[in-house]
Amino acid sequence: MTATAQSIILHQYDISPFSEKVRVAFGIKGLDWFACDEPVIMPKPELLALTGGYRKIPVMQIGADIYCDTQIILRELERRFPAPTLFPGSDKGLGWGVAMWTDRIFFQAAVAARFHGKTPSISRKRQRARKPRAPIQASRTG
């Protein structure tokens, strides 16, 4: 498949869960798209030049139009390619509301669990448990 001026290009990387959200939307809508793999960590000179300074992944490009953030990307996909909808049989507010929860609270807890092996609340409890009950006094002998 050859890219054209109106091809969908997703600036992304494979292990990005936010990129996966958009890839799933492409699949639901049956869209062809191209991947432009970006570095996982900074520096990202080409991405920043494209976005004007936005450093996160994913970014969708269609021609000269650039869409940063998955909410913006999904809204634009729904506008350009309404069928099949990403919101079958339900009101859109519920979908966006659940996404706010999954993308913020749930995502942050999942990252903490994945990279630290514990959830933030467990971590706080463990920190409290480790705290000395009384200040340790330096003692001098002799």
Ligand SMILES: N[C@@H](CCC(=O)N[C@@H](CS)C(=O)NCC(=O)O)C(=O)O
């Ligand atoms: N609100 C953004 C979040 C995107 C996001 O956090 N992407 C991560 C990768 S999954 C990222 O680029 N992190 C790198 C950084 O924060 O610099 C969205 O929905 O697209």
